[in-house]
Amino acid sequence: MKRVGSRRVWSVRDVTGALARRLEDIPSLWVEAEVHNLRGQRGQVYFTLRDEHQVDASMNAVVFDRLPAPPRDGSLVHAYGRVEFWAERTQLRMRVERIELAGEGLLVAQMEALRAVLDREGLLAEGRKRRLPLLPRRVGLVTSATGAARDDVLRNLWERFPDGDVVLVDVPVQGDAAAPAIVRALRRLAEIPDVDVVIVTRGGGALEDLMAFNSEEVCRAVAACRAPVVSAVGHERDVTLCDLVADLRVSTPTAAARAVVPDARELAGRLEALELGLIRGLVRARGQAEARLEQRSPGLAAALRAVGTRAESRVATAGDRLAPALARHAERAAAGVHGHEDRMRRAVAVHAREAGVRLSAAAAMLDALGPQRTLARGYAIVRDAATTRPLVDAAALTAGGDVTIQMRDGSAQARITEVQG
């Protein structure tokens, strides 16, 4: 300091020195702020800590790089350190010793850490995902009894499969009580032997609201559940660890309902198509048998036809009645007419069974009346020597042609000398 006239004049150094002395006593403290403008230089990491105001900060790069969850630009953090004053340039900077993610960033970091643990244990592996049963006896549902997700699941499940049998376990889906309640619910359902598949679901929400579904206890309970688990937590973009551990992840409660039960109409249609296939197959086999018999003995075929025609007409009737039934089925949405249809279906089954019995009898008769018996009675079969086809008409013979004559105990080769007729 010097005096110039009445004026006291200070050097900059005097000023910054005085500031430095005033700022010396600021203790180390925790600050909550967002990290911005993160950059590294010569063993230090520089950034600004910002809320409505901002302060420059630095941290040892080695320490920073070893952080389990290093902050990125925009991360909300808790930073611990001392504000230092650099007198030469009149700059303030917070020298950060510890830094931790806070808020949503902390939740994300916790999720990532748990995800890594579960992954190491193989709980996320595709290979351990179980296939859902085609037709579960009962569907377990873990959700809030008052949530929209419950209504979505039930409405869609019953729309697709009207006879769906559901066991709902009411749980809180957010807050501290949620995770332990979900774990108990899964155990509870596992004790009910008919529960063949379980849905765990809740609607969308902030990450904090979904954290029960990112908890280790819920993930482990899902992985350990006796029945396959379908997880539908949050919206499309939310992926929870529960989703990843579950046997099937879907994005909405509606999709979960559709995943666990078959489409009743489609299934009934498939069964009817299969029944029709059985009948068609049987009719054709009979037709083929008849054609073979016709080749060998037209007379026997005629005798058999009399027996078979009745069976065939019954089978054909059954088929005719089934085809329009299938068409009706496709058009109809309501389930009210099941009774009538069941009666018809039973009638068809009875007809088809009768047809089967008659065809068995026909087959036995075919055996009994086979050519061996005829030969034993003194008849012979004349076959074309080259093709071995039985020759029924004299017109099929030519003079000089070779034939085989089949008798009861053997056969002979012969040549035609003359054809009459």
Added chain:
Amino acid sequence: MTQDDPATFEQALASLDQVVARLEGGEVGLEEAVTLFEEGQRHLRACRERLAVAQRRIEELTAQGQPAVPQEPGPF
């Protein structure tokens, strides 16, 4: 595996598919066709009986042994 285990239904349906495929593939004798037809009917019956057992209902439970939500300690 019990009678109405879901696997039973799926096996019956898969067997039925196979039977129909063989029957429709042609080239089966009449005796075999009748046997397949009867086998198919048996599977079909099993599937339909299983479907007939299902009935729409809902049972609502609470997660058992759920402790009361702990109260925040009051000021006095």
